[in-house]
Amino acid sequence: MFSKHKFLSVCNELLRKSTSINTKFLRNVQTNRCKTGTGNTSFTPRTHTCGELRLTDVGKQVHLCGWLQYQRMGGLFLILRDWEGMTQVVIPSSKVHKLDEISTTAYESVIEVTGTVSSRPTGQENQTMPTGSIEVTVDDLTILNTCQALPFELRDFHEVKESLRMEHRYLDLRTQRMQNNLRLRSKMVMKMREFLCNLHGFVDVETPTLFRRTPGGAKEFVVPSRHPGKFYSLPQSPQQFKQLLMVGGLDRYFQIARCYRDEGSKPDRQPEFTQVDIEMSFVDREGVIQLVEELVQFSWPEEKGEITTPFPRMTYKDAMRQYGVDKPDTRFDMRLKDVSDVLRGSNFKPFTDHLDDNSGSVQALRIPNGSRHMSNKDVDSLKQNASSLRDLNIVIMRFTEERQWKSGIIKHLSEKELEALELELGVCPNDLIFLVAGKSYDPHETLGKLRLDCAELLESKGKDIRDKENFNFLWVVDFPLFLPKEEGEGLESAHHPFTACHPQDRQLLYSDAEKVRSQHYDLVLNGNEIGGGSIRIHDAKLQRFVLEKILQENPSELEHLLTALDMGCPPHGGIALGLDRYVSLLCDAKSIRDVIAFPKSHDGKDPMSKAPATVSNEDLAQYHIKVNSPVT
Amino acid sequence: MFSKHKFLSVCNELLRKSTSINTKFLRNVQTNRCKTGTGNTSFTPRTHTCGELRLTDVGKQVHLCGWLQYQRMGGLFLILRDWEGMTQVVIPSSKVHKLDEISTTAYESVIEVTGTVSSRPTGQENQTMPTGSIEVTVDDLTILNTCQALPFELRDFHEVKESLRMEHRYLDLRTQRMQNNLRLRSKMVMKMREFLCNLHGFVDVETPTLFRRTPGGAKEFVVPSRHPGKFYSLPQSPQQFKQLLMVGGLDRYFQIARCYRDEGSKPDRQPEFTQVDIEMSFVDREGVIQLVEELVQFSWPEEKGEITTPFPRMTYKDAMRQYGVDKPDTRFDMRLKDVSDVLRGSNFKPFTDHLDDNSGSVQALRIPNGSRHMSNKDVDSLKQNASSLRDLNIVIMRFTEERQWKSGIIKHLSEKELEALELELGVCPNDLIFLVAGKSYDPHETLGKLRLDCAELLESKGKDIRDKENFNFLWVVDFPLFLPKEEGEGLESAHHPFTACHPQDRQLLYSDAEKVRSQHYDLVLNGNEIGGGSIRIHDAKLQRFVLEKILQENPSELEHLLTALDMGCPPHGGIALGLDRYVSLLCDAKSIRDVIAFPKSHDGKDPMSKAPATVSNEDLAQYHIKVNSPVT
Incomplete structure (x- = not known):
């Protein structure tokens, strides 16, 4: 040939x-x-992938490459596989001398075949295989590489421990699941780029990952430099750079940005992750929200059905009050209900004590039919899980088939109160009620966790709670700009110190900062935060006031940014979407590890290459550092 | 409105x-x-950029945002600027009360204008300005942000020290030069992605940057982890990952990959840089070369003229012999000439000593008209520069207008030898000749440097040597697979240990490894290496042989790769293009810093943020490291 x-x-x-x-x-x-043209086999001798030959190709001379999936009849019939599918290959009688070699070749060996496409004899078609009507009769066959003993069978990957799969990640990548996930990710990102770059004039700018430590950047990896005692830091996001680009007149910026966060071993986090980072000048909240909605719609994979824009919106306050969380899963109802007024007159002290407090309340969560599907043991375990969050007392009430209340607190409630509760919550026979009292959003958060845990439990028992095919996008807006510090007195930024305040709350900044709403917005998908952004402060004086007076921070580490704001910084805002999480939700993957080619394990290790690893003292000496002894 | x-x-x-x-x-x-549609102003109130209004827009209501470039007549006329251009804005008599504020607003302040487009009065058009036929009469004008004192005038940026410009990089970014460079870069990368992803089925896969140290990875930054004494390493390229992806059946991979290299302070290098990283399965050298040629052509910026494929090719041997370098600048001739045979019989001992040596030779470089344009002082300085490379003796010969040789070595050469030299080199009146003797490629390299330095010197004197508009691509092929170690005995990889040998030289591997050619290829543009790649070893046994027997390395740090090759690794190859260098050549930029938004200075520092910076001992303790004292 x-x-x-x-x-x-x-x-x-x-x-x-x-x-x-x-x-x-x-x-x-x-x-x-x-003329070489385009397609999945250009620039190689391959004429087709293993998934594309059909009856219309009969008679064609083809050149296939792939992995040996299966063989039968002493090697007379082979199944060749690549990411696109499988093709049956037949050894003709003229080549039977090859059978000895072929029949002893291990599965997963790499094979190259040239041959002719023919239709399968009647009755031998395989309807379950897209190429099942044809086979390729071999002219020439070469074993390009022989596979040695595999640590596990590829077809059994779901039964294999994840640590073993991660150690041999290259084998896991051969599974249809990982091929689909990574290819979908690539295609989706490409569509996003087309939208941003080609349709809307955004400029893809790469920003540095070797930067200086940001104030309070406790979760930033450090990188020792050759300058004694000086370290770079791997930034958690290009936040400062994207703002500086706006000052620099690059008025529409985006980047698929690698970010870093050292969180020790949090479940389903990765030390490096990717965000779709966007910033625009002369834009308001509506502009960014609309951009993102169109971006999501434009890049939405066809096979996942249609989505509708605009996405619904909810204020932070409503989200906390109704769902007990700032990223509500709106695929199911079971919203929280404030029953403070109903129970204010009761003599149940754990409730009334909280109701005397200014910010105290009693909140209720009703699980329809919960009493039928959830045993006492289930409920105890749910309670235990949920109380780990805020350590609040969780009260259970069951409503029987016969419309009778059963609960330890009944004796503290009047008939009238019970009736009011029934009415207020719309209780039906077999419902289960959780009641929690506490201050501010504490009871909401406890019930918010219970709400999700109940959904999961009921689903595990075969109940339909959330439609897995559903993609519920939601904007959460009007967040508080500041929150009381987790430790100590004073306020800290709810998101970051560059967030602008709500235009209506500007005056409150100087009088009652805790009440100020921000121009921050979160994009939530099925109860997961997949993006967040804000309109930023573009006024140097205001930024300095926030840093110095409200956050009580020394602004010297941000002096370059403050100077920049003073040199003609346009109003600007943007967003960052968490790409790994977003794609994992789209792929219905259990973990973001399933949409990352080479992820780290829970504790930040790579079981394949054994990273992180030791480094010689001489190498460390170049960077003027040494390891604290003793090292365990 | x-x-x-x-x-x-x-x-x-x-x-x-x-x-x-x-x-x-x-x-x-x-x-x-x-209906919001697409374009450069979508999702914002802006209707146009400052560069796009023309006579056909007269009468339109427009909304512009930009920087105050200039004002005259007490603020009656303003020039508003954004990245796309400038527009004249006129304050009508109904708004004269605004003039006080406007006339005192500093240049580079940010201004928002709504108004009506009108044609300029006859005689007041500005032909040098694309929008010079129109102006915008203001309905409303808002000063969005006032610019404080600038550290330098933007229009004088070329007179400003680079360190000051880097300290205020956001101002430098506003110059047309930086806007053009970064926007061209973004567009070019987008075209590359379209070619790879949309036309040829490549999958964009992100690979980790927190990895383990590779053998001999002396130039890798280390990143301390929370595991005592264990470090990640920032890889110099995704080489191992791209090969593992091939094992994993992701048969067409690409990534615009961030890479890291700690080279201390080399001129025009950056600690982090970007490469267009490509790998394919079932491909040979021709396939990769053709892919890259089509990629370059597809993504070539229209305004840079046409380029022709296929690119010419040259073997490593020819490049070294004719140009004294493995990345020849073929925009000008002045090739080296071997004059060993002509001078073999001379009695000039510095030459004949070398000619007695097996690998010795005398090489000549003829500079046409060099004697006319280069003074003795010029030549001395060139000699000094070039001899720093190999410390070889450089002999000068001048050929006068009267066709007489002038040189210190004439007394050692016979009339016949001088005639032969004249003939061999095609010497013309006023030519200048450099002669260097030495072993193997030493004299070539010395003259190769002289060749480039002479070109630069002659250009600085106004001579046309290289056409700045020309883009000479060149493939250099057939590199040696191994080179003698720079220090000590034995061989080291000319590129990296995963490079496959030339199919014709396979047997030499076991007998005379130094003679083996590789399947490595370099892409050269105007004398700069802008890419390199190879067909890789896919056979575990062969890879182990190369590592253990030829390179004498302990393969334990690469055990994961060797195992992977044994589990059905397809034949594969690829390339990496140095994006920063490539774009800087396209932009005719002096340094790669001019095509990077936030570059580091020569010594790896960021004058803007002052990175790298000190980190507290408590923060370092999390990573089980401390700084070696004393720190200066």
């Missing part, structure tokens, strides 16, 4: 040898070369 | 307030929202 590929290679050889290049000839070759 | 933007914002507000969402209304709004 003298393929086009080989022809071109000969042409090139000739070209290379000729000392004076004939440009006319050159142009001819170029035209030929362009 | 009640713009569409505001209308939508009101709609959303209404939506947010309505508890039961009317889906029909929702759909209507969605349709309206989609």
